Amino acid sequence: MATQHSRAAARLMISPAVALLLIWMIVPLTMTIWFSFQQYNLLYPDRTGFAGWSNYVYFVTDFRFAPAIRNTLVLVLGVLAITMIGGILLALLLDQPFWGQGIVRLLVLAPFFVMPTVSALVWKNMFMNPVNGFFAHIAKAFGGQGFDFLGQAPLFSIIIMVAWQWLPFATLILLTALQSLDREQMEAAEMDGAGPLSRFVYITLPHLTRAITVVILIQTIFLLSVYAEILVTTNGGPGTASMNLPFLVYLASIVDNDVGMGAAGGVIAIILANIVAFFLMRAIGKNLDA
Amino acid sequence: MGQIELSQVTKGFGDVTVIPPLDLRIEDGEFVVFVGPSGCGKSTLLRLIAGLEDTTSGRITIDGRDATDLSPAQRGLAMVFQSYALYPHMSVRKNIAFPLKMAGVPEEERARRVEAAAKVLNLTSYLDRRPGQLSGGQRQRVAIGRAIVREPKAFLFDEPLSNLDAALRMGMRLEITELHQRLKTTMIYVTHDQVEAMTMADKIVVLNAGRIEQVGSPLELYRRPRNLFVAGFIGSPKMNFVTGPEAARRDAATIGVRPEHIGISRDGGDWKGTVGVAEHLGSDTFLHVTTEHGMITVRAGGEVDAAHGDTIWLTPDPAHVHRFDAGGARL
Numbered sequence: 001m002a003t004q005h006s007r008a009a010a011r012l013m014i015s016p017a018v019a020l021l022l023i024w025m026i027v028p029l030t031m032t033i034w035f036s037f038q039q040y041n042l043l044y045p046d047r048t049g050f051a052g053w054s055n056y057v058y059f060v061t062d063f064r065f066a067p068a069i070r071n072t073l074v075l076v077l078g079v080l081a082i083t084m085i086g087g088i089l090l091a092l093l094l095d096q097p098f099w100g101q102g103i104v105r106l107l108v109l110a111p112f113f114v115m116p117t118v119s120a121l122v123w124k125n126m127f128m129n130p131v132n133g134f135f136a137h138i139a140k141a142f143g144g145q146g147f148d149f150l151g152q153a154p155l156f157s158i159i160i161m162v163a164w165q166w167l168p169f170a171t172l173i174l175l176t177a178l179q180s181l182d183r184e185q186m187e188a189a190e191m192d193g194a195g196p197l198s199r200f201v202y203i204t205l206p207h208l209t210r211a212i213t214v215v216i217l218i219q220t221i222f223l224l225s226v227y228a229e230i231l232v233t234t235n236g237g238p239g240t241a242s243m244n245l246p247f248l249v250y251l252a253s254i255v256d257n258d259v260g261m262g263a264a265g266g267v268i269a270i271i272l273a274n275i276v277a278f279f280l281m282r283a284i285g286k287n288l289d290a
Numbered sequence: 291m292g293q294i295e296l297s298q299v300t301k302g303f304g305d306v307t308v309i310p311p312l313d314l315r316i317e318d319g320e321f322v323v324f325v326g327p328s329g330c331g332k333s334t335l336l337r338l339i340a341g342l343e344d345t346t347s348g349r350i351t352i353d354g355r356d357a358t359d360l361s362p363a364q365r366g367l368a369m370v371f372q373s374y375a376l377y378p379h380m381s382v383r384k385n386i387a388f389p390l391k392m393a394g395v396p397e398e399e400r401a402r403r404v405e406a407a408a409k410v411l412n413l414t415s416y417l418d419r420r421p422g423q424l425s426g427g428q429r430q431r432v433a434i435g436r437a438i439v440r441e442p443k444a445f446l447f448d449e450p451l452s453n454l455d456a457a458l459r460m461g462m463r464l465e466i467t468e469l470h471q472r473l474k475t476t477m478i479y480v481t482h483d484q485v486e487a488m489t490m491a492d493k494i495v496v497l498n499a500g501r502i503e504q505v506g507s508p509l510e511l512y513r514r515p516r517n518l519f520v521a522g523f524i525g526s527p528k529m530n531f532v533t534g535p536e537a538a539r540r541d542a543a544t545i546g547v548r549p550e551h552i553g554i555s556r557d558g559g560d561w562k563g564t565v566g567v568a569e570h571l572g573s574d575t576f577l578h579v580t581t582e583h584g585m586i587t588v589r590a591g592g593e594v595d596a597a598h599g600d601t602i603w604l605t606p607d608p609a610h611v612h613r614f615d616a617g618g619a620r621l
Contacts, residue, residue, distance in 0.1 A: 187342050188375035192389035192436070193363035202388070206379040 029270075035263035042257035055264035059252065067240040068248040069272070071155055075162070075244055076223040076276075078155075080216060082163035087170030087215070088208070092200075094171070095178045105175070112168040120229040123161045124150060154234045154242035161229050166222075170215045177211035178204070213287040220280060224273050245269050291353045292443035292476030293318045294339060299348030301334055301500075308334050309500040311348065316444075316478065316493075321470050324480045325487040325523070326497035332480045333448055335497070339478065340446050341365050352443060363392075368437035369446040372453065374429045376421040376436075382408075383417040386435045393440070407435045410469075427458045434469070444476035451486065463489060484524055488512070496520050518618035521546045527576060529612070532583045536561075542613035542621055549576065549589040551610035554596075559603030561586070565596045579604060 039051045059065060094105055111119065127134045128149035136146025149157040181204065189199045227246040230236055236243035236251070249269060253262020294316040301309040309331050316322050324332040337343040339350065341362035350358050357365050368389070376385050383404055390400045408414045411431045421429055430450060437445055447466070451459045467490050470477050481487055487494050488508045496503040496511065496519070504516040508524075515521035521529050529546045537545045553559065554577070563581035570592070577588045577596055586604060596602065613621040 182373065182375065184371045184373050184375035185377060187362075188369070188371055188436075189377075189388075190342070191340060191362045191367070191369045192440075193392040194388075198392060203377060206377075209379075 032263045032266050035260055036267050038260050040260040042259065051260055055260045059261050059264045059268065064240045064243055064248055068243045068245050071242060072224065072244040074155060075159060075226060076220055078159040079163045079166060079223050080219060083166045083170040083219065086167050087174050090171040091174035091178050094175055108171055109168045111165050116228040117232050119165055120161050120232045124233045128157055150234050151238060154238065158229055158242055162226055166219055173211050173215050174208060177208050181207050209287045213284045216284060217280060220276060245272065291318055293353055294444060295351045297349045299338060299350060300346045301338055301343065302346045312502060316476060319474045319476055321477045321490060321492045322495060323487040323491035324495050324497055325484055328482055330497045331500035332497045336446055336448055336478060336480045340367055340369050366443045367446055368440050368442035370433045370437050370450045372449045374433040376429060376432055378421055381418050381420060382413060382432050385432055386439055389436060389440045403439050407439045411435050426454050427462060430462055444478060447479040449480055485526060496523060515612065516620050518544060518614050521612055527587045530586045536583050540613055543616040544614040546612040547606040549587045551607040552588045553605040554588055554590055555603045559605035561604040563602060563604055565598060565600045565602060568596050
């Protein structure tokens with residue numbers, strides 16, 4: 001039914017949705033860019049007007065900026081590494097037939113439903129607390145001392161929390177991909193003399209590449225903007241040890257009341273995300289072509 | 291070498307016995323076809339020989355060596371699957387080379403043997419394509435190529451032609467038979483199509499509900515079916531069975547006559563009938579005739595002019611009447 005007439009009608013019908021989405025995206029983006037070039041500090045309402053590049057200069061030359069960029073990247077890469085390796089192993093495990101499979105698969109998904117703030121607080125207070133935490137109790141049972149996770153290894157602790165949350169997502173996507181693997185292919189490989197490890201490397205892993213690509217892309221988008229877990233646990237500290245870019249934007253615009261500088265940080269975050277996306281698509285994007 | 295012997299082999303899944311105790315001997319270089327209706331256990335039997343399923347009890351020996359507990363790879367057999375089971379992310383070259391790579395064959399020899407296999411199967415110009423870019427027949431040939439590079443003791447085929455269209459199936463049938471003539475390697479071939487069984491096999495094994503009904507050469511099975519099941523399964527169109535007084539007259543519970551062993555006449559004969567559907571194939575005409583003994587299929591010459599509703603007389607050739615007792619066994 002792809003006549004000239006029906007195509008014109010289709011465009012007409014789809015236009016309100018497209019227009020709405022466009023406005024939805026364009027307005028905040030334009031406002032952010034606009035504010036980033038304005039003097040706009042809530043503590044000094046009298047200072048207004050065009051600020052030139054000064055908001056950007058101040059944001060970039062801030063002593064917290066370099067660590068924030070580094071931490072953002074370490075956080076993304078760390079969580080990706082843990083969730084990909086852990087996700088593949090868990091998916092392989094859950095793909096085996098065992099009693100209570102349905103329930104277990106459902107339970108594995110549970111961490112994904114816990115709000116980031118809640119899960120971070122649970123980790124902070126019930127597991128990583130150096131005195132009353134679960135890990136401290138285990139350490140004491142073996143005659144050791146509680147380790148101050150958030151004080152001594154803040155970024156690592158946050159990586160663990162976020163990885164715990166995203167592990168189910170990776171597991172689930174990889175599990176569904178595993179289940180679509182042709183059984184006869186595995187049997188053929190077995191007949192061809194491939195051991196379990198060779199079968200994994202030559203058959204299973206290539207079959208999973210597309211799912212792995214999807215998981216990496218989706219997770220990267222969300223991991224670049226991790227914020228709640230940092231707010232309720234370390235507040236970016238000690239010092240700048242667990243500060244990432246979204247958190248620095250929050251500090252600038254809310255804590256320092258400098259909306260202009262916050263907006264400049266926001267624009268920089270957009271640029272960083274696009275750079276990451278560019279390299280990611282170049283590296284693994286070809287896996288998405290059929 | 292590729293002599294395979296099964297003794298008292300059984301297979302059960304839970305409480306269900308799929309294969310009751312079974313003995314079978316396959317000689318080196320034979321082309322053996324397992325044939326039977328779907329669900330008769332022929333694929334399971336093949337997978338037991340391949341080692342993809344464990345036997346519940348019994349012994350499998352390959353070249354006189356006990357292989358019951360060997361892994362599929364150690365048995366030295368190669369299998370061609372119904373779905374071809376090619377590795378979609380590898381080129382044809384890599385697919386064929388995969389078993390060699392797993393066996394640790396050096397790179398140069400690998401390339402040489404892949405080229406040789408590709409030449410035998412007319413795949414040389416497709417070596418760098420992916421399986422997804424090939425037609426069904428080409429994929430089938432790649433699967434066979436992957437099997438022959440290993441120079442296995444025996445080839446196992448699991449309904450390899452059932453995904454191909456009729457014309458291609460006939461071509462591949464010839465190619466596989468030709469390949470067997472050239473390689474002289476033992477081949478075990480599973481199919482539900484009795485035409486494939488008749489045309490390709492040195493020896494046919496007819497299976498029903500996991501039991502072997504008869505083992506023999508195609509013509510042996512055609513001429514002297516041991517029971518009603520084999521008689522009805524081998525031959526196309528099916529053998530006609532007649533029970534009642536007509537069978538009792540010949541001291542049997544059931545008699546069977548193949549469509550090609552019935553004479554027709556306009557004037558008189560043993561059985562009077564009315565022509566139903568007449569299928570004209572050019573070379574032959576299949577007449578479906580309703581008689582007082584039931585529906586009888588008759589093969590007549592291509593020039594026979596019989597129309598729906600005509601009355602004709604049928605006379606079975608007494609030399610080719612098969613007689614069976616009440617239990618279905620041949621008399």
